[in-house]
Amino acid sequence: MCVFLLLFAAPIFTLAQADYPFRDTKLSDDQRIADLLGRLSLDEKVQLMSDHPKFDRLKLVFSGQVEGLHGLALGGPGGWGPRGRQPLPTTTFPQEKGLGNTWDVDLMKKIGALEGQEARYYYQNPVYDFGGVVVRAPNVDLSRDPRWGRTEESMGEDPYLVGSMSVGFMRGLQGPDPKHWLASSLMKHFLANENEHGRASSSSDFDERLFREYYSVPFRMGFEEGGSRAVMAAYNSWNGTPMMIHPILKSIMIDEWHNDGLICTDGGALGLLISAHKTFPNKEQGSAAAVKAGINHFLDNYKGDLTKALKDGLVTEADMDAALKNLLRLYLRLGEMDPAGVDPYAKIGVATDGALAPWDQPASRELVRKATDESIVLLKNEKNTLPLDRSKLKTIAVIGPWANTVLLDWYSGTPPYSVGIIDGIKEAVGGKVNVLVSDGSNAEEAAAIAKKADVAIVVVGNHPTCNAGWDQCPVPSNGKESVDRKTIALEQEELVKQVFAANPRTIEVLRSSFPYAIVWSQQKLPAIIHMTHNSQEEGHGLADVLFGDYSPAGRLNQTWPTGDDQLLPIMDYNLLHGRTYLYSKQKPLYAFGYGLSYTTFAYEGVKLSASHVNADGTVQVAVKVKNTGKRASDEVVQMYVQHLGSKVERPQLELKGFKRVHVAPGGSETVTLDLKPRDLAYWDASAHEWRVEKEQVRVLAGGSSDSLPVQGTLDVDTAGEYKP
Numbered sequence: 001m002c003v004f005l006l007l008f009a010a011p012i013f014t015l016a017q018a019d020y021p022f023r024d025t026k027l028s029d030d031q032r033i034a035d036l037l038g039r040l041s042l043d044e045k046v047q048l049m050s051d052h053p054k055f056d057r058l059k060l061v062f063s064g065q066v067e068g069l070h071g072l073a074l075g076g077p078g079g080w081g082p083r084g085r086q087p088l089p090t091t092t093f094p095q096e097k098g099l100g101n102t103w104d105v106d107l108m109k110k111i112g113a114l115e116g117q118e119a120r121y122y123y124q125n126p127v128y129d130f131g132g133v134v135v136r137a138p139n140v141d142l143s144r145d146p147r148w149g150r151t152e153e154s155m156g157e158d159p160y161l162v163g164s165m166s167v168g169f170m171r172g173l174q175g176p177d178p179k180h181w182l183a184s185s186l187m188k189h190f191l192a193n194e195n196e197h198g199r200a201s202s203s204s205d206f207d208e209r210l211f212r213e214y215y216s217v218p219f220r221m222g223f224e225e226g227g228s229r230a231v232m233a234a235y236n237s238w239n240g241t242p243m244m245i246h247p248i249l250k251s252i253m254i255d256e257w258h259n260d261g262l263i264c265t266d267g268g269a270l271g272l273l274i275s276a277h278k279t280f281p282n283k284e285q286g287s288a289a290a291v292k293a294g295i296n297h298f299l300d301n302y303k304g305d306l307t308k309a310l311k312d313g314l315v316t317e318a319d320m321d322a323a324l325k326n327l328l329r330l331y332l333r334l335g336e337m338d339p340a341g342v343d344p345y346a347k348i349g350v351a352t353d354g355a356l357a358p359w360d361q362p363a364s365r366e367l368v369r370k371a372t373d374e375s376i377v378l379l380k381n382e383k384n385t386l387p388l389d390r391s392k393l394k395t396i397a398v399i400g401p402w403a404n405t406v407l408l409d410w411y412s413g414t415p416p417y418s419v420g421i422i423d424g425i426k427e428a429v430g431g432k433v434n435v436l437v438s439d440g441s442n443a444e445e446a447a448a449i450a451k452k453a454d455v456a457i458v459v460v461g462n463h464p465t466c467n468a469g470w471d472q473c474p475v476p477s478n479g480k481e482s483v484d485r486k487t488i489a490l491e492q493e494e495l496v497k498q499v500f501a502a503n504p505r506t507i508e509v510l511r512s513s514f515p516y517a518i519v520w521s522q523q524k525l526p527a528i529i530h531m532t533h534n535s536q537e538e539g540h541g542l543a544d545v546l547f548g549d550y551s552p553a554g555r556l557n558q559t560w561p562t563g564d565d566q567l568l569p570i571m572d573y574n575l576l577h578g579r580t581y582l583y584s585k586q587k588p589l590y591a592f593g594y595g596l597s598y599t600t601f602a603y604e605g606v607k608l609s610a611s612h613v614n615a616d617g618t619v620q621v622a623v624k625v626k627n628t629g630k631r632a633s634d635e636v637v638q639m640y641v642q643h644l645g646s647k648v649e650r651p652q653l654e655l656k657g658f659k660r661v662h663v664a665p666g667g668s669e670t671v672t673l674d675l676k677p678r679d680l681a682y683w684d685a686s687a688h689e690w691r692v693e694k695e696q697v698r699v700l701a702g703g704s705s706d707s708l709p710v711q712g713t714l715d716v717d718t719a720g721e722y723k724p
Contacts, residue, residue, distance in 0.1 A: 019059075019339075020035065020036075020039070020058065021035040022035040022036035022039070022337055023337055023338060023339045025338060025339070025342055029329060029332055030325075032332065032337060033325050033328045033329060033332065034325075036058075036060075036328060036337065037321050037324060037325065037328070039058065040055070042310060042317055042320075043307070045317070045320050045321070045324060046303055046306050046307055046310070046320075047303065048062075048324055048327065048328075049291075049295075049296055049297055049298050049302070049306070049323075049324070049327070050297075050298065050302075050303070051064050051065055051297070051299060052064030052065075052132060060336070060337070061336070062331050062336055063123065063132040063133045063134050063184075063331070063334060063336060064131065064132035064134070065132055065134045065135075065136055065186065065264075065299075066080070066119060066131045066132050066133075066134070066135055066136065067080055067135075067136050067137070067411050067413075068115050068119070068135040068136060068137035068173075069095075069096050069136075069137050069138065069139055069153055069411045070092070070093040070094060070095050070096055070098075070099060070411070070412070070534060071090050071091050071092040071093045071115065071412070071413050071415075071534075072090040072091070072115050072118045072119055072122075072131075072135070072413055073090065073411055073412060073413040074087060074088035074090055074122060074130065074131055074413055074414070075087020075088055075089070075090070075413050075414030076408050076409075076410075076411070076412040076413045076414050077408050077409065077410055077412065077465050078410045078411060078412070080413065081414070082128075082130045087413070087414040088122060088128060088130065088131075088413075088414065089359050089413070089414055089415065089416035090118050090359055090413035090414065090415070090416075091114055091115075091118060091358065091359045091364045091365075091367075091368060091415070091416070091536070092368070092408075092412060092413055092414075092415035092418075092534060092535065092536045093111060093368055093371050093372075093534070093535055094371060094372055094375045094531070094532045094533070094534055094535040094538075095152045095153070095409060095464070095513055095532040095533055095534045096138065096139060096152065096153050096154060096155050097143075097151060097152050097153070097154065097155065097513055097514065097532050097557070097558075098371075098372075098375035098531065098532030098533075098534070098535070099111070099155060099165070099371065099375060100154070100155030100156045100161070100162070100165060100557035101374075101375045101376075101377055101530075101532070101554040101555060101556065101557055101595075102371065102374040102375050102554060102660070103161070103165075103554075103555050103557070103636045103638075103658055103660050104374055104660045105164055105165060105167070105168035106168065107168075107370065107371060107374060108165050108166075108168035108169040108172065109168045109169065109171050109172035110172060110367055111169060111172065111367065111371065112168070112169040112170060112171065112172025112173035112174075112185070113172035113173065113175070113182070114172075114358060114364055114367060115135060115137070115172075115173055115183070116133075116135070116172065116173045116174070116175060116182035116183035117182070117348065117358045118358045118359060119131060119132065119133045119135055119182075119183045120133055120182060120183065120345050120348040120349060121348055121349035121357065121358055122349065123349070124346065124347075124348055124349040124350050125349030125350065126350070128349075133181075133182075133183040133184060133334055134183070134184045134186055134230060134262070134330075134334075135173060135183050135184065135185060135186060136186045136188060136232065137169070137173070137185065137186070137188075138155070138165075138166045138169050138170075138185070138187065138188075139153040139154060139155075139187075139188045139189070140155075140162055140163070140166050140187050140188070140218035140219055140222060141153070141154050141188070141189055141192070141193055141194055142154060142156070142157055142158075142159060142162060142194065142214070142215065142218070143156060143157050143194070143514075143557075143558050144157055144194055144573070144575065144579050144580055145194065145195075145567065145568075145570050145579070146485070146488050146514050146515040146558065146560070146561065146567070147479065147484050147485040147486075147487075147488065147567065147570055148194050148195060148196065148479070148484060148485075148514075148570070149196040149473075149479030149480050149481060149482065149483045149484045149485060150194075150196065150479075150480070150481055151479070151513060151514035151515075151558070152409060152464060152480075152513030152514060152532070152533070153411065154558075155557055156557030156558055156592075157557065157558045157559060157580045157581070157592065158557070158580070158581070158582075158592065158655050159213075159214050159215075159217030159218055160217065160654070160655050160656060160679075161557060161655055161658070162217075162218045162557075163217055163218035163220075163221030163222065163225075164221070164658070166187070166218055166221065166222050166226060167221055167222060167225045167226035169185070169226075170185040170222060170226030170227060170228050171226060171227065173185045174226075174227055174228075175345070177344065178227065179333065180333065180334075180335055180342075180343055180344055180345065181333045181334055181335075181345075182345050183334075184228075184229065184230050184261075184262070184330055184333070184334060185222070185226065185227075185228040185230065186228070186230035186231060186232060186262065186264070187218075187219055187222050187228055187230065187231045187232070188231075188232045188234075188266075189232050189233070189234035189235070189243075189266060190219055190231050190232065190233055190234055190243060190249075190253070191204070191211075191215055191216060191219070191234055191238055191243055191246075191248075192204035192206070192215045192234070192236065192238060192573060193234035193235060193236050193243075194573075195236075195484060195570050195571060196479070196481065196482050196483055196484045197483075197484045197570075199235050199236055199482075200235050200236075200272045200276035200277075201236075201237075201272070201276035201277050201278075202236050202237070202571065203236060203237035203238065203239065203240050204236050204237070204238055204239075204571075204573045205238075205239050205240075205573055205574075206238075206239075206573045206574050206575075207574075207685065208683065208685045208688075209682070209683045209685055210573075210574070210575060210576075211238075212683035212690075213682065213683055214575060214582075215573075216252075219231065219253075219257070220257055223253070223257040223258065223259050224257060224258075228259075228261075229259055229260060229261025229262065229329070229330050229333070230259075230261050230262040230263075230264075230330060231253065231259065231261075231262070231263055231264075232263075232264050232265070232266055233246075233249065233263065233264070233265055233266065233269065233295065234266060235266050235269055235272060237277065242273055242277045242279055244265050244266075244269050244270070244273060244290055244293070244295055245273070245279070245286075245289045245290055245293040245295075246293065247293070249263055249293050249294035249295070250293065250294045253294070254294060254326070259326075260326045260329050261326055261327070261329060261330040262296060262297050262326070262327050262330045263294050263295055263296055263297065263323075263326075264295065264296075264297035264298065264299055265290065265295060265297070265298050265299050265300055266299060267299045267300070268299070268300055269299070269300060270283055270286055270287060270290065270298060270300040270301075270302050270305075271283065271300060271301070273286045273290075274286055282305070283302065283305035284305045284306075284308045284309045284312070284314065285309070285314060286305070287302050287305045287306040287309050287315075288306070288309035288314035288315035288319075291306070291315050291319055291320060291323050292315060292319055294323060294326075295323065296323035296324055296326055296327040297327060359416045360416060365536075365537070368535060368536055368537045369537040369540055369541060369544075371535070371537075372531075372535040372537045372538060372540070372541030372542075372544075373541050373544050373545065373550045373552075374553065374554060374634070374660075375531060375532060375535075375541070375554050376529060376530070376531045376541060376542065376545050376552050376554050377529070377530040377531070377552065377554035377555065377556055377594075377595045377596075378527075378528075378529055378545070378552040378554075378595060378596040378597065378598075379510075379522070379528040379529065379530055379590060379594075379595075379596070380521075380522060380525065380526070380527055380528040380596070381526075381527050381596055381598075382525075382526040382527065383526065385505070385507065385526040385527040386507065386527045386529075386545070386546065386548075386598070387545070387546060387547055387548025387598060388455060388546055388547050388548070389548075390428070390429050390430075390432070390433065390547055392454075393429065393433050393454045393455065394433060394434065394454055395433065395434045395435075395436060395452055395453045395454050396425065396429070396433055396434070396435050396436070396453055396454065396455055396456075396457065397435075397436045397437075397438070397449045397450045397452065397453035397455070397456040397457065397499075397503070398421065398422050398425060398435060398436070398437050398438075398457050398459065399437075399438045399439075399440050399446045399449070399450060399456060399457070399458045399459070399495070399499055400439065400440050400458050400459030400460055400492075400495070400509075401439050401440055401441070401459075401460075401492075402439075402459075402463070403420070403421050403422055403437070403439065403459040404420035404421055404422035404423060404437075404539075405420055406418040406419070406420055406533070406534065406535065406536060406538045406539075407463060407464050407465075407511075407533045407534070408464065408465075408533070408534055409464035409465060409480070409513070409533060409534055410464070410465060410480060410481055412464075412534050415536035416536070417536060418536045418538070419536065419537055419538060419539035419540050420538065420539045421459055421509070421511075421538060421539045421542055421543075422435065422437055422539070423539050424538070424539020424540045424541075424542055424543040425457070425539065425542075425543050425546070427539075427540070427543065428543035428544075428546070428547050428549075429547075436449040436452060436453060437449075440458070440492075440495045443495070443498050446495065446498060446499055446502075447498050447499065447501065447502035448502070450499045450502040450503040450506070451502040451503055453503060454505070455503070455505045455506075455507065456499050456500075456502070456503040456505065456506045456507070457506075457507050457509060457546070458495065458496050458499045458506060458507070458508055458509065459509045459511055460490065460492035460493070460495060460496060460508065460509070460510060460511070461490075461492070461510050461511040461512035461513075461516075461533075462475070462477065462478045462479070462512050462513055462514070463475075463478060464480065464513055464533045464534070465480055466478045466479075466480055466483065470482060471483060473485075475491060476489075476491070477489060477490060477491055477516065479513075479514065484570060485514070487564055488514075488515060488516055488517045488561065488563070488564060488567070489516070489517055489563065489564065490510075490516040490517070490518055490521075493518060493520055493521060496508055496520075496521055496525070497520065500524060500525060504526070505526065506525055506526070507525070507526070507527045507528070507529065507546075508521050508525050508527070508528045508529070509529050509531065509542065510528060510529065510530045510531075511530075511531050511532070511533060511538075512530065512532065512533075513532060513533060514558075515556075515558055515559070515560040515561070515590075516560070517560070517561060517562055517563045517564070517589060518589070519562055519563065519589060522589060529542070529545060529546075529552070530554075530556075548598065548631075551597055551598040551599060551631050551632065551633035551634070552595070552596070552597060552598065553595065553597055553633055553634035553635060553636060553660065554595050555593050555594065555595040555636045555638075555703075555704065556590055556591070556592060556593060556594045556595060557592070557593075558592065559580060559581050559584065559588045559590070559591060559592045560588055560589045560590035561586070561588050561589060562586075562587075562588060562589045566584075566586050566588070576649065580592070581593075581653060581705050582651035582652065582653065582654065583651060583652065585652075591704055591705050591706035592655075592704075592705045593636070593638050593655070593703070593704040593705040593706075594704045594705070594706065595636070595703075595704070597629075597633050597634075597635070598629070598631045598633060599627055599628070599629030599630065599631040599632075599633045599665065600627075600628045600629040601625050601626065601627055601628060601629075601635050601663070601703060602625070602626045602628045603623065603624070603625050603626075603701060603702055603703075603709045603710045604624040604625070604626060604668070604710070605623075605624055605710050606621060606622070606623055606699055606700075606701050606710045606711055606712040607621070607622040607623075607624075607712070608620070608621055608622075608699065608712050608714060609621075609622075610714075611713070611714065611715060612714070612715045612716075612717065613675075613677075613714060613715070613716055613717070614717050614718075614719045614720035615677050615692040615716075615717065615718050615719060615720045615721070615722040616677065616720035616721050616722060616723060617677070617720065618674055618675065618676050618677075619674070619675045619714060620672050620673070620674060620675075621639055621657065621672065621673045621674075621675055621699055621701070621712075622670055622671070622672045623637050623639065623670070623671045623672075623673070623701040623710065624668055624669070624670045624671075625637055625661070625663065625668060625669055625670075625671065626663070626666075626667070626668040627663040627664060627665050627666060627667055627668070628666075629665060630665050631665060632662065632663070632664050632665055633662070633663065634660050634661065634662050634663075635660070635661055635663055635669075635703060636658060636659075636660045636703060637658060637659050637660075637661060637671045637673075637701060637702075637703070638655060638657075638658045638701065638702060638703065638704065638705070638708075639655070639656055639657035639658065639673050639675075639699065639700070639701045640653050640654055640655055640656065640699075640700045640701070640705065640708060641653075641654050641656050641675070641679070641680065641697050641698065641699055641700070642654075642697065642698040642700065643680075643693075643695060643697055644695060644696040644697060644698055644713075645693070645694075645695035645696050646682070646693055646695055647693065648682055650682065653700075653705060655705070656673075656675060656679045657673030657674070657675065658673075659671045659673065675699065675714070677692050677722050677723075678690065678724060680692060680693075680697060680716055681722065681724070689724075690722065690724045691722075692716065692718055692722050693716065693718065694716065694717055694718045695716055696713055696714070696715055696716070697713070697714045697716055698711055698712075698713055698714075699711060699712045699713070699714055
């Protein structure tokens with residue numbers, strides 16, 4: 001999303017009875033929608049495509065959109081809060097990159113549910129009367145290149161991982177009732193919006209197979225499994241056609257994936273269709289083409305242009321109705337066409353009875369701390385340097401810029417409180433350990449306090465807004481929306497070297513939004529921890545891991561290369577040239593799915609429920625894992641497949657199942673994962689259909705894509721009716 005958006009106040013109208021047929025819940029959804037469309041004038045239908053439209057004569061008001069990538073954003077650096085008023089506090093989680101590191105679908109469901117509660121609370125509370133319940137989250141774009149400036153907004157490079165985590169979030173956000181939603185999940189950005197430089201006019205070029213098997217997978221999963229019925233079209237083109245007018249909005253998204261809901265433009269995209277893509281000479285023609293393509297919501301100045309397009313016959317009222325009936329279906333699910341007393345969520349925020357606001361509740365704070373703990377990845381731990389023993393420490397040095405500041409990104413809200421790293425460490429050690437602090441700007445000072453300490457903790461990484469204005473990132477390895485990274489080399493590794501020279505017991509905390517090529521650190525330092533920005537519990541989470549109150553089990557959701565020389569040109573969208581763990585043949589610094597623990601695990605075999613499966617069958621894969629260490633810990637059990645007899649080029653390894661489980665010392669857990677035909681099919685571009693092959697498939701399991709100690713073999717047959 002760009003910065004053109006406005007959020008508006010949201011007065012809630014209630015009626016004692018169904019005064020119009022569109023409010024009669026005894027009628028079908030189609031009947032209610034048809035009744036309302038029949039009552040709206042053409043000008044009102046144009047207005048209905050705007051954000052937060054209201055129609056006083058019908059006592060109707062429809063939700064605005066709000067940001068919610070890692071917590072509802074009604075404040076923060078992006079200024080998402082109410083105009084002229086203080087930013088509104090909201091529960092603030094680690095960045096999506098960090099949430100992706102948890103590999104915890106159940107956690108994502110809880111996070112989504114809390115966001116939905118907070119969205120309803122603000123929207124319906126007469127004290128605040130602000131925001132909306134159409135939440136722009138998750139971002140299901142795939143981080144195929146670590147230089148992409150918005151890598152922080154992606155939960156990973158693998159489509160199955162991102163899709164599964166997104167589905168968990170959606171189910172929590174929208175709630176369990178298919179007829180009445182707590183909030184609506186609006187996925188961003190359809191499709192392949194994975195470069196910032198030139199994004200307003202660039203084209204992401206790749207074939208139909210990659211579209212089906214990679215780039216679109218999380219979106220399809222979001223519609224089919226997560227129940228989302230809202231999506232934002234990306235700024236870019238796919239194979240030369242701008243996404244906001246691409247035929248696949250109808251032919252695939254609506255017709256195949258059944259998105260009978262909202263399809264909106266990105267902020268200002270209509271203007272860019274003219275000025276950047278140069279697809280049409282004016283916005284009149286552009287707006288008409290967008291509506292015909294399926295767009296039914298504009299985040300843009302469009303009303304005059306669309307009105308003129310209607311007048312000139314470039315688009316008809318029938319075209320408008322075809323698009324708007326889907327938009328109204330979404331608002332119907334949010335209860336905004338119901339009479340009073342029908343929507344089960346209508347009282348959230350209205351009758352608080354003195355209860356704490358959602359963001360102030362102990363359970364919310366506990367959830368953030370759990371998410372922060374789970375998001376932390378232990379990259380190196382030589383000779384069990386970690387966890388630190390408080391009883392054996394007299395002095396700790398904490399070094400690095402912004403080490404005690406929770407840095408917020410562009411899509412963050414304003415947390416009700418925040419715990420920085422230094423405060424978290426001080427709280428964890430009490431008054432018994434002296435904590436020395438340096439921001440690292442003076443190398444001599446940093447080295448001096450490191451030398452005095454029993455252990456030096458150096459906090460390095462990026463600044464999520466580059467500590468600079470829009471379009472500005474003075475540090476080459478930094479990136480954000482509108483700015484791609486120029487390198488993945490960490491400039492601050494020089495500070496790490498100076499601290500390490502003064503104290504060989506140096507722990508690097510890489511607090512970053514994306515991968516870095518920290519080759520020297522991996523070779524020399526005894527311990528490295530990775531965490532992302534933004535969590536209001538950042539300091540507590542890191543301290544939990546540093547001092548062993550929590551055994552880290554986060555796993556990387558993206559391959560970390562050894563340097564820029566392992567990267568392809570950023571505009572090369574053809575994964576088969578060697579991108580991601582799926583196709584790259586280069587040895588990375590850290591593999592996809594990698595992460596260490598304070599204990600050890602042994603995998604004791606893969607057991608398939610059948611050795612043979614037909615195209616319409618399902619196989620259960622049971623994986624037994626044992627905790628062979630002395631600490632209780634989570635383990636992320638990962639299941640991959642390899643095609644041994646495919647007639648077409650396949651990924652060298654594909655994630656097809658995972659589960660995060662807690663295992664006691666000496667205990668074991670058996671994780672059962674389903675393997676389905678769609679997981680094994682490929683897209684036959686010549687026939688335009690999914691195809692299951694007669695072949696052997698190897699099923700592998702372990703704790704990382706580069707550590708898969710157990711495996712089994714499955715014979716796949718084409719017999720049976722394959723149902724995609």
